[in-house]
Amino acid sequence: MTVAQKEPIIQFTQVNKVYENGTVGLKDIDLTIYPGEFVVVIGLSGAGKSTLMRSVNRLHDITSGDIQIGGRSITQAKGKELLSMRREIGMIFQNFNLVKRATVLRNVLTGRVGYYPTWKMLLGMFSAADKQKAYESLQRVELADKVYARADELSGGQQQRVSIARALTQEPRIILADEPIASLDPQTTHRVMDDLKKINEELGITVLINLHSVELAKEYGSRIVGIRAGHKVFDGPVASADDETIAAIYSGADTEKVGA
Structure with a gap:
């Protein structure tokens, strides 16, 4: 099945985000992402990349518009429906967000918290099946x-x-990765990116990732989205992101070029 024949897994429709101080985070964003894509979002710091990313799982609420996940509006979702939708969206942060004094296993098991009552989670009452899932996930990243x-x-x-x-x-x-390699050295950077690409290709998990490095975006991504001052100014396959286009995304030049 081609991308064109698939139903979108993430759909932004006229999405706007204005912060309380009046800062525009996102402006009129239309964006469609299909299952199995590896989409890299690039742009200057403060361009709106993290706002875009965190609006997908409602870490940021948008001001207007709609975001759908697998055909369901996460913008309108509440209670159990929102919890159910968030289970489908994994998040990787720049600063790791681990409990430093806890074991690796306990940290990995927190990926299952959406499936447990709070009291069971606090007591560490995870099932043997979930412990096996956690161990298999650690095997996949060779840890x-x-x-x-x-x-x-x-x-x-x-x-x-x-x-x-x-x-x-x-x-x-879906896995969202918000500048996941910003604090890593070059060798470690490639190891983390290799893991994400492998997961994307072998498990078919859709990856949406923010990166500062254009070189890494081109090396690992299947598609690039350029954000500038809250606007989507480019969206196309990696091959179409030539030097002029990249320069326009970062410089604010008038040579805006929106891909297919």
């Missing part, structure tokens, strides 16, 4: 030997791979 290590005993790259395993344990259809 199974660290299962009982404390998170703060690991390197930054290892901690980020633990956060990838946590997202995988959630069994998501």
Whole structure:
């Protein structure tokens, strides 16, 4: 089945975000992402990349418009429906968001919290099946030997791979990665990006990722979305993102070029 024949997994329709201080985060965003894509969002710091990313799972509420996940509006969702939709969306953060004093296994198991009552989660009452899921996720990022290590005993790259395993344990259809390599060295950066690409290709999980590096965007992405001052100024396959286009995304030149 071609992308054109698939139903969108993420759909932005005329999405706007204006913060309380009047700052425009997003302006008239229309964006359609299909299952299995690896979409890289690029742009200057403060352009709106993180706002776009965090609006997908409602870490940020939008001001107007609609965002649909698999044909359902997450913008309108409440209560159990919102919880159910968020289970389908794994999130990887720049600063890892791990409990540093907890074991790697316990951190990865938090990917299952949406499936448990709060009291069971606090007591660590995870099922054997979920512990097996967590272990298999650690195997996928080659950290199974660290299962009982404390998170703060690991390197930054290892901690980020633990956060990838946590997202995988959630069994998501979508993984959002918000500048996941910003604090990593070049070698570790490629390891983390390799893991995300492998997960995308082998498991068919849709990846939406913010990156500062244009080179990495072109190396790993199947599609690039350019954001400038809250506007979508480019959207197209990696091959169509030539030097002139990239320069326009970052410089604010009038040579805006929107891909197919």
